[in-house]
Amino acid sequence: MAGNICSAEKLNFTLLKIVHCFKNNNFKMWFIAYGTLLGIVRNNSCINGDDDIDIICDSNDFHLLKKILIQENFELEYGYGIGESTLIIKTKETEKYASIDFYMTEVNLDGDFYDGWEKVIWEKCFVNKKREFINLEWQGINLNLPKDYIKKLRGRYGANWTIPSKFKGIQGNKIQTLILSIFFRFPFKIRQKIKSIIFKNNNFGKYIKTLFLGRL
Numbered sequence: 001m002a003g004n005i006c007s008a009e010k011l012n013f014t015l016l017k018i019v020h021c022f023k024n025n026n027f028k029m030w031f032i033a034y035g036t037l038l039g040i041v042r043n044n045s046c047i048n049g050d051d052d053i054d055i056i057c058d059s060n061d062f063h064l065l066k067k068i069l070i071q072e073n074f075e076l077e078y079g080y081g082i083g084e085s086t087l088i089i090k091t092k093e094t095e096k097y098a099s100i101d102f103y104m105t106e107v108n109l110d111g112d113f114y115d116g117w118e119k120v121i122w123e124k125c126f127v128n129k130k131r132e133f134i135n136l137e138w139q140g141i142n143l144n145l146p147k148d149y150i151k152k153l154r155g156r157y158g159a160n161w162t163i164p165s166k167f168k169g170i171q172g173n174k175i176q177t178l179i180l181s182i183f184f185r186f187p188f189k190i191r192q193k194i195k196s197i198i199f200k201n202n203n204f205g206k207y208i209k210t211l212f213l214g215r216l
Contacts, residue, residue: 005051008045016139027068036055053098053099103115
C-alpha cells in the first residue's frame with residue numbers, strides 16, 4: 001500500500017523489530033511478501049525508497065496480531081478504509097519505524113494463502129505437513145519465506161524481477177479487479193464450492209485461473 005518512501009536502513013530496522021516481536025510472542029503464521037520479499041531475496045535488504053514492510057498472515061490471527069502490535073507500542077492506521085476491513089492491518093510510520101502492512105489471508109489445508117486485499121493467491125506456501133515455511137537467516141534473525149519464492153517473485157514481478165525497477169508489481173486489469181472484488185464478497189465456504197465447480201474441468205480451470213486470479 002503506497003505511503004511515504006523510506007530508506008533501506010529504516011525498513012530493515014522495522015523488519016528486525018517486528019520479527020523480534022513475533023518471536024517474543026510465539027507468533028509463527030507469517031511470511032514476508034511482495035516488495036519486502038523481493039528486496040530480501042534480490043538485494044539481501046529491503047528496497048531503498050520502498051514505503052513499507054509487507055507481511056502475509058493468517059486471518060484467524062487478526063485479533064491476536066492487533067493485540068500484539070498494541071502491546072509492542074505500534075500505532076495502528078485506521079484510514080483509507082483499513083479500519084473497516086479485516087483483510088489488512090497497517091501500522092503508522094514513525095520517526096523510528098516504517099509502516100508495516102499485514103495482509104490477513106485465508107489459509108487452506110494445501111497452504112494456499114488468499115489475500116483478499118491485494119486479490120492475490122499465494123499457492124502452496126508450506127514446505128511440509130507441519131505447516132512450516134522456508135527459514136532464512138538474515139541479520140541475526142530468522143525470516144519466514146514461502147515455498148517456491150523464486151517462482152512467486154517471477155510471477156509477481158515478471159521474468160526480469162532480478163533487475164531493479166520503479167514498477168511495483170504486475171497489476172490486474174479492470175475485468176480481473178471487478179470479478180475478484182465480487183468473488184471475495186462471498187463467504188469462504190461458498191467460494192470454495194464455486195472454485196470446485198469451476199476447476200472440475202482441468203482445461204477450463206486453468207484458463208479461469210490464468211485469466212482472473214493473481215496466483216503466485
